[in-house]
Amino acid sequence: MMNGVFEMYYAKPIDGPEGSYEYHISRCVEIYHQEVERNSEAIKKILVDVGYDQNDFKLYSYLAVSLHDLGKLSENFQNQMKNKLFNKRLRSIKFRHEVLSTLYMALATQNYLRHNKDSFPFHYYTVLSHHKCLDINFSSFFRERNINEDWFLLKQNEYEYGINLSKELAKVETEFVMDISKYKINIESIFKLLESYVLESYLIKSNLSKSNIRMLYSLYKGLLQYCDWIASSDKEPMQQTLSQSELKDRIKQKVESEGKIFVERQFHEKCAMAAKDIVAIAPTGSGKTEASLLWALNWEKSKVIFLMPTMVTSNSIFSRLAKHYFEEEHCGLAHSGSDVYFAIDPDFNEKERLELLQYKVFIPPVMVSTIDQMLTSGFNTGHWCLKEYALVGSSIIIDEIHAYDTFTLALITETIKKIKKLQGHVMIMSATMPSFLLQHFTKLLGISSPIVAEELMSRKQNKWRFIDKKIGEIKGEIRSYIDKDKKVAVIVNNIETAKKLYEEFSSDYETLCLHSEFIMKDRIEKEKILEENNDYNIVISTQVMEVSLDISFNIMFSECAPIDSLVQRAGRCNRKGEYEDSEFIVFDYSEISEKYVYRDRSDILAKTKEVVRNNQRLLSEREIFQMVSEVYEGFNIYDENYKKGQQLYEEIVEEETIFDLNYDEERLQTRLIDNIKISIIPYAYKDIVEELFEKGEYAKIALYEVPVGIGRFNKYIRRNYCENPYKLPIYTIEYNSDMGIVYNDNTIEMI
Template sequence: MYLAKPKQTYDEHIYAAYAAWKEITSAKHALIDEIAESLHVSSRRFLESSLLTVVLHDIGKMCVPFQEMMQVVLSGKVPDYQNNYRHELASFPYVLLGSAGLDKRDGKLCPLQGLEGLVVLGHHKSLTGKLSSFERESQKQGKLSWAPGGVEHALTLASDIFAKEGFCFPSVPQNETEFPFRLVSGYMVGALGKLYGKVSEHEPDRMAFALLKAILHYADWYGSAGESISYSPEMTAESLENDLRARCAEQNKAFSGFSAFQKKCGDCKTDLIAVAPTGSGKTEGSLLWAQNGFSAGKKLIYLLPTMVTANSLFLRLEAYFAGQKVGLTHSTAVLFKESELDNYLVDFGDVLRQKTFMYPVTVSTVDQLLFSGYNKGHWTLTESNAANSMIVIDEIHAYDPWTLGLICSSISHFSKFGARFMIMSATMPGYLKNLLGEYLPDAEIIEDTELLAKSRNHFSVHQGLIESALPDIRKAVASGKKVLVVVNSVFACQELARVLEDLSPICYHSKFIFDDRNKKEKFILEQGRSQDPCLVVATQVVEVSLDIDFDILFTECAPPDALVQRAGRVNRARRKSGTEVRIYRPSETSKKIYESLDAGLLERTMSVVLGEKADLTEADLISIVERVYEGCSVSDNQDFRQASDQYRKTQEKLMDVLDNPYSEEEEEVTRKVTYLQVPVIPLCFKEEVLALIPRERRRFEVKMPQWYVKKHRSETDGILFCDMEYDEMYGAGYLDESEIQLLV
């Protein structure tokens, strides 16, 4: 009896993987057709190669070192892993021979000979040009020994499964490969090495590799777990409407059906660019648009600019897709689920599935998609799941030119393989609309004209700094209002909160450890649901985050699109009267934050808003954005141009198919920052953190500028601590007076 796992025979595992393969290839049939067409081969030819990787991916487990290790595990002992031999390395020669047989008999799948072998070689470990994942095997000089009859048995089983699909298994010699590493290293230098610097025109080959490997992952993982694959969500326009009607009835709210804007979104069968003010029901409109693809087996991927917005939307979509798997992925997604959801047991074996968009619905920050272009992480799964999906990108205005360049490159790439995009924003100036139109030439543009014509707040512009508003802030709180104060730096936020300490303000910015930030967000939401007055002093993190309805906003001047987002925190439901937005002159620190790429941006904004009327409509606000950015062209921006070309450079370096071993390449980032920030743990938590398991330590991380960390760092047991002021009310601060003003 040959074993694939301690409690699963080889035959059981291969047949389970084959069953999962049938499920996933059925779910991905449209993408398979797309890629086969781009390769100028039949879908059947692609499926032959895919099935080859599945039936032979574990043939290397027939080697003696692996079978002996399984017996040691079965006996209850801990094996000496140095005696093992990586089974995927041992499988490679047989897959390579099978690939050559298919190419000779049925024609080449793509120009790269042996693509299927690379898929199997890298299905557990990172696949790099130096084969660093197989260093142990590179040192083994002796011949690899095989279990008697094992290779013959595995090939017979593979042939039988091919016959079940109506395929003919290629001729693969039953000789036992004695030096697999030697063959692999020769292939990397030979067949693959010839592609170096020549891959820019092979986008279909890259997607073929990604899909072959993704299908193998699905088959291997789901086959091992004995689970059925849930690929695409279930929702129709009728079910969504019934759900909304029932929710409104529970809350004693009237529901009069979908708005004209939402209906237009639901009627759109192409890519969509949507412009609608806060409170217009964009989320429901996006679901109406997305459900058009569900019947065709497409997933829903919802991308947002921040973790807070992703967390909030995740909770909403979990309710809309009750009983279906909804994923959440960003750097602290697991911590959020553990802290937020009652009785939520995080299945850490499923975390990877969420990171790679394997769930029917996934809410994520945009970074998770963008990193796949750098071949980072399990990029093949991310790419193949994003291809042929319904992808919503919200708050498109929130991205800098570098990130926008990567987004546009991704739109161009995934659109070729069946993905549809809905791009949304409350403010979308003409230059941005035109840019997106270049990448989505067939997109329909839908604007919520009904709400654009309405005003919901009284605006006033003040020449003084925001500190001059302190008496009015106190008066507003005393009168029972819900008051929001937004400034442009963490230091200013902390200082204002301290000055107003007697009013019990909530100080909210990015420099809190996870638990403290999470408590603040919950408290702010609770305050929003109550009738009591409250005071929140925040930085720009509040622009696209918490769903709370304030009565009055006091804000430092910021770029016009940011001002519109801040104003959207006031009278969100448009049911109040007498609500206000007061804008104050920006500080010098504000200019350092916002004008590194556009000198004079804040002065232009102040100049435009000073000349405006008090009761601005949503259309007026968009007009302000247009006028401030008049003459701007993102496509001429250096960061945008460089980002648009960065994926090509990275993929050429990695010959399209290799994994990226570089973790800190300066240009392989999804966000450009003026100064690098490093996650560290405040030194005051040292004793508490040292007693925790590694995963729990992330709760105590806060990001601090690299220059500050270099001055105040210390390391214990591999954990990076940083000496700083830290307070659960006000967050992280610098130690020295000379440094404090630099806290942005």
């Protein structure tokens, strides 16, 4: 209803007022004003830092939101809606409404453009690209540029309707061209205009650097997309409003519900009082997650974002936050397997498709994600503007910082710089913080020293021991501990060794084998058994035991690995302090570990062996921390891989700036190429996955996939592809739930 005159134009194929153009735009504008108010301080500082006029941002961002669907008022789009709603057969053609929206917005606001010729028109590019990818050739709109008809252009009354609605909803002064009858409308003209602003000759003369143009574009576009996505759902914008005192009460309730005595730790209090960027060091079991939440709540109504190294750790943190600390609807999870997580978890499997899409772009006020999901935003791929908009004024927690190679550390470093420009707050955490990482991140964040859980640094959980023998020479000692009814784990550095050990021990003992080459369904079940009721005599595993699993062993044998990996493994030995005679026993690494698994870290591997050999006793957390520092003394983080990561982001800013990219898969890796995995489906599950495909239950297909290293895939699996009508990655490879993939080639090269 505008000015008492009813005009029914559709924005969505929904019969009734909620499908109307007026309803959608009014919702978008309402959400826009709420968002600008919520982020007002952060946005103001961003604009001041880059030297961009605040009034210009208020005006142009409002125009983008209020006019982004102007093209939907055309007869063509309205006919499409009526055809869908009422099964009509009105005349219509395929034509992107964003093109008309941008064209008529430029026409309506030409006076602003004339008075600010040198100002980059962010709002035009934002509206044009709010649904489709934008590249230098405007390829997404090739069809629209080559249509010779003009009947679908906006008529004067349609145009006036959209402009008047924008004027009516505005809280800023607007100046529009109202009469378009005297203009000859040419679709190509808007593309010619937009091409002129991205010429190198213009960008060189601009008072904004390419980096700042990219950042402002992501701010404009992310804000528009956020408003559009929320307005298109049936939900209101959400904010987390939990206070520190309320969180402390919920932490206390959780601890006491587990039958423990709640004691408020100094480490938690220090983090709660630190209303600034921090680096935190705390051993396993110190409550790092709770400490980070207390830190994050220093900023009222700030979005909280956890960035984790793996899907397993992400799932674990999400579950803890949603069940114990925040409203479930306020929490989101994003990683490549999150759809599967929600499809099978009985506590969360009612999630709707739109809700899951909102998770992928970091819309919920409390987000948990693998760090890769955020790092890829620097590649200008997917909904990168929405992801970067989520960083504005937010509290970002990066956990397990020790887990990344130098290439990824470079991407993380550049992302942190971006977070700071967007007025976000950063907390970096680790149980093992080598001095090179500590120096790098304290300097990056401009802080003098880390917050350390000093009250736990004297804690002594395990006696460390080194055996100068290979795994084949210590099986008798392993058996002796099992025979004494000790809860034993053996961790080795490669999958084939784990399988062979399983075959040897399973004939005499209740044995569980856990590694990465199980279908997801089996791995989930194994991890659940371990956490809820581990009655096995011995558990044989690989590096997968290093992360997230809340399990505890009396005796742990570990093949020697880089010291930070050993510390993570040791965190699963006497984890809860329930054993008085626990031992963490390190044995010598194999040739496979040295030549293949850790070939790029062989010097660290050798130094770890030496340091562990020299520290065989009941160790305190402080002594373990010192061992980590000793191993990494002199380590150069700024190697060639670091430079590659840094240069990759710089090249994208320099060469592409605001444009979306379609790089090949290899270049888009956020981890070094050696870590690439290929998902396959063993032939045994062919009928099951084909049935799931036919039912449309696509997310559940991933339950039967196995991630395989690219080297093993190329050498042993690729040639065994099984043709199927759905092009699923099914391969005729032997598999069983006890050992995983079974390779029958005895000459297998263990990569």
